[in-house]
Amino acid sequence: MALRRYVARKVPAGDVDDLLQDVFLNLAKSQPQTSIGNLSAYVFRIASNLVLARGRQQRWQSYPDDAALEVPDHTAFPPDRILASQEELRAVMQDIMGLPRRTRDVFLLHRFEDMTYTEIAQHFDISLSAVEKHMIKALRLLSRAASTR
Known part of the structure; x- marks a missing residue:
């Protein structure tokens, strides 16, 4: 990497x-x-x-x-x-x-930036339906990738 x-x-x-x-x-x-x-x-x-x-x-x-002199407890994990x-x-x-660019951007804005679907739609100037489709696609692809590990 x-x-x-x-x-x-x-x-x-x-x-x-x-x-x-x-x-x-x-x-x-x-x-x-x-x-x-x-x-x-x-x-x-x-x-x-x-x-x-x-x-x-x-x-x-x-x-x-x-505090820096204390030894952390690494046995917890x-x-x-x-x-x-x-x-x-x-x-x-x-x-x-690895997600397609727009799908990845929509996913990251929603999951990591806490933007609503409406805010994302306005941000990219796309329909709410398009945002929903990108999220469904992202979740489907990520779920499929996780199940193959």
Whole structure:
């Protein structure tokens, strides 16, 4: 995956998966004011911003606070479950990115940007019926992809 290679060149190997998870978390929480013309570029921009923020944070942290000295409890989730979840997330994102462009955009705006069908129809200047058809198509294709895994 190109995003993984990009991040791997920018951060230590142990931080790659954490940063990728942060990228997808930010993507899921993002609410851009305009439509995302190039989703791939948008995702890479999120990754770049997170890499820069991580670098700034590490430079300014000269003295750890008490919370940083605490060792997190990694026994809550076994490593195999974490790995399986990361692989599933990658597969789902790959499935989403493989949707036809307009269908993908409609799906992302509804599911990740919390836009209503009416708002999406107005945004793309298409009918409400077209939005519904794109969502049905997206859900059908994603369901089919998930069932073949």
